[in-house]
Amino acid sequence: MAPNMPSLTTDPRAADALSRVRVLYTDLDGTLVAKGGSVLADASAAPSLVVAEQIVELNRAGLKVVPISGRGRIQLRELTQLLGWDGYIAEAGGIIVHGTGLDFSDRVDLGEWPDDAIPEGVTPFEAINDVRAAETLMEAFPGRIEHYAPWQLDREVSLLLRGCLDTAEGQAVLDALPLPLDLVDNGMLRSYGTLTCRDMPPHAYHVVPRGVSKARAIELDLAWRGLARDQAAAIGDSATDLQMADAVGVMALVANAFGSNGVTSGLAGTPRDNVWRTEGERTEGWAEFARAWLAAAR
Numbered sequence: 562m563a564p565n566m567p568s569l570t571t572d573p574r575a576a577d578a579l580s581r582v583r584v585l586y587t588d589l590d591g592t593l594v595a596k597g598g599s600v601l602a603d604a605s606a607a608p609s610l611v612v613a614e615q616i617v618e619l620n621r622a623g624l625k626v627v628p629i630s631g632r633g634r635i636q637l638r639e640l641t642q643l644l645g646w647d648g649y650i651a652e653a654g655g656i657i658v659h660g661t662g663l664d665f666s667d668r669v670d671l672g673e674w675p676d677d678a679i680p681e682g683v684t685p686f687e688a689i690n691d692v693r694a695a696e697t698l699m700e701a702f703p704g705r706i707e708h709y710a711p712w713q714l715d716r717e718v719s720l721l722l723r724g725c726l727d728t729a730e731g732q733a734v735l736d737a738l739p740l741p742l743d744l745v746d747n748g749m750l751r752s753y754g755t756l757t758c759r760d761m762p763p764h765a766y767h768v769v770p771r772g773v774s775k776a777r778a779i780e781l782d783l784a785w786r787g788l789a790r791d792q793a794a795a796i797g798d799s800a801t802d803l804q805m806a807d808a809v810g811v812m813a814l815v816a817n818a819f820g821s822n823g824v825t826s827g828l829a830g831t832p833r834d835n836v837w838r839t840e841g842e843r844t845e846g847w848a849e850f851a852r853a854w855l856a857a858a859r
C-alpha cells in the first residue's frame with residue numbers, strides 16, 4: 562500500500578508545485594488507459610468519460626500532454642493524434658518525437674552507448690538482437706520470460722518481453738553480454754501468455770541500451786522544449802515510472818501503482834519529496850491529476 566504518501570488532491574505542497582507545471586508526461590498502460598487499453602473507461606474498465614472529459618479540459622487549458630510509454634512509435638503516433646496532442650516518447654524513453662503528421666522531428670537516444678557503438682544502418686533493436694539478449698534470458702530463466710507478442714514487433718531501440726523475473730537477477734544475466742544493456746521493469750500485465758511461473762504476477766520488461774530510461778528522455782525533451790524541471794509533471798504506475806520523479810517537479814502515482822513490488826521497493830530505497838499518490842486507480846487517478854492541475858492553475 563501507500564505508506565505515508567501525501568495525496569495529490571489534498572496536500573497544499575502539491576497544489577503549489579502543480580501551479581508551475583506546463584507539461585505532463587503520462588504513462589499509458591495502467592495509468593491513462595483502463596485494463597484492456599480503453600481511454601473511454603473507468604478504473605474497472607466499464608464505459609466512462611472520466612478521462613476523456615479531463616483530456617478535453619487540459620487541451621482547452623493548454624497543458625502539453627506527452628505520452629511516455631514502452632509502446633512503439635507507430636502505436637504512439639496514432640494515439641497521440643487521436644487525443645489531440647503533438648508529441649510522444651516511445652520505447653521506454655528510446656524515441657522522442659515532436660509532431661504527429663508528416664512534419665515531425667525525432668531523436669533516438671542511445672543512452673550511454675558511444676555514437677559508434679553500432680554500425681551505420683543497424684538499429685539499436687537489431688544490435689540487441691545480434692547479441693541474443695532475449696534468447697540468453699530465456700535460457701537462464703526457462704518458463705519465466707518470453708517475447709511479449711505481438712507488441713515486440715516494429716521496434717527500433719528496445720526489446721519488449723513478458724515475464725516473472727527478479728530484475729537484479731535478470732540484469733546480472735544481461736551484464737555478461739558484449740553490449741551494455743539495462744533490463745527495465747515496466748509494470749504488471751494481466752496475462753501470463755505461455756509463461757509457466759505463477760509465484761508473481763507477469764510484468765512487461767524492456768531491454769534497452771544502458772542508460773535509456775523514461776527519466777532521461779524527459780530530461781532530453783525538457784531541454785528540447787526549453788522548459789525547466791519544475792515546469793514538468795509525470796504520472797505512472799510502475800517502477801520505471803517512479804524514476805521519472807528524478808526529472809520532474811511533480812511525480813504522481815496512481816493508486817494501483819502500490820500493488821507493484823518494484824514501486825514499493827523503489828519508494829523504500831530512495832526517499833523523495835516530490836511524489837504524490839492519487840486516491841483513484843488507473844483512469845480515475847489520471848482524471849484526479851487533471852482536476853488537481855486545473856485547480857492549481859486557476
Ligand SMILES: [Mg+2]
Nearest residue numbers: 588590591748
Ligand atoms: Mg504503466
